[in-house]
Amino acid sequence: MDSLGQKIRNLRKERKMTQLALARGLVTPSMISQIESDKATPSQELLEQLAARLGVKPSFFADDIHHKTDLVQAYRRAKQLMEAENYAAALPLLQTLTAPVPPQFREEVLFLDLAQCYERLQQYGDAANMYEEVVRASLERDDVPRAVHAYFHLGQLERRQSRWGVARMHWQRAAELLRRHPDLNMPIAMKIYANLGRIHMQLRQFEVALESYRRAVVLAERYQAQLDHAMILHGMGAAYIELGRYELGEDKLQEAIRIYDVIRHQRGINQCHVNIGIGLRRAGKFVEAKEKLSWCIEHREIRLDVLRLANALSERAACCLELEQWDEAIADAKEAVLLDKDTPELQLLARHTLAVAYMHKNEPQLALENANLGLQCSAETHDMTLVSGLYSVRAQALWALGDAASASADAIRVANMALSAY
Template identity: 40%
Template structure:
């Protein structure tokens, strides 16, 4: 379907007129060019002049002009509805625009506005679809900045949908585009690399996490600005801890703590301090870690459920490594009373308690903790935690004289591991 601009261009060429000739004495040739490419809409008076030179009646263009005016009015009304937080009504109006969009609108702007409305309404899959359209519009215009922002935004939404691997793919595409176009300076690159670093941490890809967080730090130094620097230092320290570069990990987490303290981010500082304890424990500096966490305990309110849970959890783990089993039971008991406890954390604590009960000869209590803990584990291939529960349960059976059950389970577990082609993290399967 021909637009107003296309109709004017066709008639001008039919009469062998240049844009300058059509514009002469009325407007500039540049304005005629914008009208023909639908980037500008002529007034009714201007349209009459153009129609006269093209030897047609102005009514020839009236329906096209009305359509453009109606669409523009609908768009302006939609923007007003967005400002008033009436997102569903705004989307309904935006959807009345002619698709594909007329050149009088910036497609990427409209798609972004619709995506934001869908996010506000909780329709995240629809938001992803709109951001995909932003990416397409960016590629069509060879607009790297628009494309990178589209990749970044769709990754954020996918992360909320817990589709982390797909989010990583989009963020990696954004990073690749930025690397291919080094002359384009975009501060959003900091967030892209920070997000990638977090994904790599979750995937236990420690080296990639380290590299992407280091790139994020380099970009922050280049751009300056208001970025969550503490989180980048915190993520980098976690990656370094897993790579057993403990001194460097401690240096980075201390930097993160200092940044949070300066910003008066009390909770952020507390979380980093707990991470510091984890680094000390992982480095087998148990007594130093214990002293450090105990000092934290007095500075955190008991009403802060999440932080107190983290402290109880960390203390229970440290007490295990220093053979203070009464301390493990006491701290795990306080942690298990917290309403905010995550299933994996609860399972880990119940495993510790089961091991202590086995050592104390309390098989019944151990089996009770094992069953409670196993119910918390997600279905799927056996994890190291699942294998650890199986190992403790076999120890219970051996203590109860049920050697045949222990042997049968070992054989079943071995068959399952072979069938899933998975090497167990815990290699000590005892019978």
């Protein structure tokens, strides 16, 4: 069925009239063009004047006006429901406007509204499909900023479901659009590069993470986004530590602490202090690292922050292990695994510490139990050094307990992991 605009255009062409002729004395030719493409709706008075000029009665368009008005009212109602956070009620109204999308509406706008409803209702698959439609429709109109925003939200959806590789793909596509359009002034670009930095850190791609963080930090300074600036510097510090560039890592963490302090972001301050301790341990400065981590553990603000406290305890336990302080290592690691049961990396490090310490204390059964508990977390981490270490300790424990066959199998596994690393 033809729309109102299509009917007016067809009648005009049947009468061999130009848009200029139809518009003369009433409106501009541009307005006629917008009406015919359903981007504008004529008033009742104008519609009567156009009908007279086209030689039809105004009633010829009555059904079209009513239909168009009904669609506009449905959309307005849906937006009101969204503003009231009643997404379940807004969703069916929006769905009625997309099969197909009426010509007076822009596809990408409707799809974006639908995506937001699905996302708020935690229907992530449907939300992702709608954001993909936003990207398609936006790029067809050369609306690059809207496509960048849609890619950002797609990445956020996938990150929420721990689908890191897919999230990275969407953010990389957004970053590619930004690179191809350097004139775009978009604060969200900072978040896209920061998220790419975090995800490359998660995947242990530290040099690539640094490159993303460098782009993000320039944008954070430009837009004076203090929290984002601190978090990006924080990420850069962690990346430098992972790459063995400990002094640079500590410098960036100290910069982050100064900004966190200005905006009173205590959790960020806490984690930066713990990360400085981690850097000292990674640098082989075990006594200094233990002192720094002890300061963290005794600090009032960190004692109130359970996750940061568990992190500091786990790291201090690893320092004690290197200093051959077996009982202290066991006490700290046991406390850490009880405080934070949900972080695989922490569980892996603490269980490794416990397994090694118990082997040194000649308690192979406890060493075996902790090695097995640590390996249960191995699927959720990319730290193969600790995983290999757990298999090695388990092999020693199994050998001490008389299970030579299982011990040999673990020893072979450790050797294969070492070979695959080269």
